Amino acid sequence: MNSKMLVLGASLALMTGSAFAGSSTGTSALDDPAKMSPFFTDAGMKTMKSEADAKAAWTAMSADDRAAIMKECADEAVAKSHADFCKMAMQMGK
Known part of the structure; x- marks a missing residue:
């Protein structure tokens, strides 16, 4: 019984860890300072x-x-929330 609990616990920990890792970068590339700072003064x-x-x-x-x-x-x-940048991106992305 203990080995089943250990496997279940480890599986949950791995799934939860990967879910947190995916959400740690934010919801939008447009909110990522590493990607966006080269466009702003x-x-x-x-x-x-x-x-x-x-x-x-x-x-x-x-x-x-x-x-x-x-x-x-x-x-x-x-x-709408990134109007100036998106306008510029759409022009350059054509």
Whole structure:
């Protein structure tokens, strides 16, 4: 009986740990400072860099990151809360 409980406990711990690991990065790539800070002049990510600097940052991103951003900006709610950035991303992502 104890071995069954141990296996069950270990299984639950692994499933819970993986669920927490997946959610620890936040809900949006647009809220990830590591990905987004190259596009902004300030730490609060309120003021966008120049068009040339933004284009350079966009080009430096991986194709997967650019695709994730385009997908998120296609969502109306996300695009509304990140309006300036999403407008720029949609122009560069064409």
